[in-house]
Amino acid sequence: MTVNMMTSKDVTKMIFNKEELFILDVRNESDFKDWKIEGQNFTYLNIPYFDLLDGVEQILSDIPTDKEILVVCAKEGSSVMVADMLSEAGQTVSYLQGGMKAWSEHLEPVKLGNLKDGGEIYQFVRIGKGCLSYMVVSNGEAALIDATRMTDIYLQFASDIGANITHVFDTHLHADHISGGRIIAEQTNATYWLPPKDAAEVTFTFAPLENGNAVKIGDTAIDIHALYSPGHTIGSTSFVVDDSYLLSGDILFIDSIGRPDLAGMAEDWVGDLRDSLYKRYKQLSEELVVLPAHFMVIEELNDDGSVAEKLGLLYEKNHGLQIKDENEFRKLVTENLPPQPNAYQEIRQTNMGKLNPDEEKQREMEIGPNRCAVR
Template sequence: MSNIKLDPAVVARRIEEDDAADIFVLDVRNEDDYEEWRIDESTNVPIYDELLEYDYSTLEDHLDELPKDAEIAVVCVAGVTSARAAEFLREHGFDAQSIDGGMNGWGRVHRQYDLEDADGAEGVVQIVRPGTGCVSYLVHDGEAAVVVDPSQYVDQYLNAAAERDLEIVGVADTHAHADHVSGARRLAGELDVPYYLHGDDAGDLENVSELADGETIPVGGRELDAIHTPGHTPGSVSFRFGDALLSGDTLFLRSVGRPDLEDGAEEAVRTAASQLFDSLERLTDLEDDVVVLPGHFSDESVRPLATELGDLREETTNELLSYVADGDEEAFVETIVESLADEPANYNEIKQINWGKEQPGGDVEALELGPNNCAAN
């Protein structure tokens, strides 16, 4: 069987850029898997089990629904059944390729955006994982750089720094993550630079430079200022870098961080939600022209993910933030308690790794695949 593979990073770029109309993503996984986690604008024909048995009858029934004038990128779980489907489609005259690694490969894609054109965000590179909704950052001044919230794929940050002739002098996490395995300790260890994390989220970790509210991380001639913003976790911080606010999982563009992943008991959630409300009040007291750079996104298509705080206050897409603007803590807490979604997949095991209580095993990449579900609603 010939297997023409399509780089998932190329798919991500083409979906985002102007030639998106020239690519058609066909997902052949089962419907439940597709509904849980999928590539935006993809089309599902649930024939995964049939393809395992080399049964192409249902796919053949759908041929009239597929475009002849676009490249078809077929995706499955790991790239095996999608390769079978792509070959069948090519035999029937379609320009079809299989996405290399399937959704597993999609989850590893990272996209870089320099924010030089965003007023107030000079010296910030945003690194987005479109398949998982995770966002990390490379902040820099002169030849020095600090990485914030890196994924476990540390080469992405080493390469981003090398491309810009930067030396990474520190690595930081805004909090102990529950949705993805942090690469911060590994990256800091490989480079022999400090790893920064608030003490309340440090767990059993060793060799941590513990941050407290108001402390700074040097970045060339500038500083990354730590603002303690508990609620999502006890040790959550946001970082201010000039007029850029790296808000971690405290403030997103359309929601806020969920406060139930440390303790899901209702009283604990209410307490953490009240802390989160106070943290958001503190952040929303900042100037209107501060650029909010979140640690996650859901279905926002704008790139880079950046909105001035003043605009974010005025928009109606962030219901929970509107309660903060109105000073309505009761409505904020009740809305969070009533609208929490499913927890991130494997979040307890991921947190144990990020706290240093467990060592990552051979399935560490698979642990974080799927929707991040870190938003409160």
């Protein structure tokens, strides 16, 4: 039988299309339990590679014959070896190119829609980490929002569609992933915008993103209005784009809300979080399409792979928006938090410009699932 190679893009398309896939994950059990490739119709078997060094005969009865089979490991090498053994045993299998390292870094662009006066808005789905970033394009100019550290992907995409990146925004100082915003701004001579209340300790220059800012992209009437919405961080800022889209950062997700504790200020910021969700956002049009900076579970993806929902519908269905009692809300948000993101303090310091880790160290800091929400 043959061994095929499957790319992260191939697997992403299978997730978007809700296809079936059987994944043999040969990482350690603890790594698998912490973070794995998720698909609505994916099934799994986790057997550490070192348990298969003497052969794969013990697991052949657990490998289905009616599904595509993908072998996954951390960096690729172990999965190639196991896939070869399965092939010699008569199975047709694939291995994941680049392993979970590549999976963590894959970005899939999805077009969300056209803007009123010309132009488009795109979402970049970082499928392995749950991160979402955005590009607003008008008349050859582009604004980038909440970019990841995989800067080349955004630069190439802008080049392919004939746009120059003129503005780069971070909705807040990120703690779960390293921002690519500052590097992209330097490489393109774009203006880099940060909420000043999150930027008190940064070591570089930036444009202060404050309530009432309106930034024009191209020469059409596309304004990005900044809406101060603290809670996840003290500076968290949302954007209303084209009177149609609400970029909510890490304040509001599809079925959860942002956590206020990643700077050690949960008790202080939980009131701000509630005000942003239950008062500030309530003043906005329910027809706005909410575009968050993260998704939590694969079920939040729409049929086209996008993560988006109207604000009015979220007020009906989002669990974090149904807690009428303020004390109950405070208790939920401060006492029921998932584990902190890996290396989140180092990530915050990197995003402040205080640390400058090399690329391999940055990968290591980001390994693991997204943990920005109250679940």
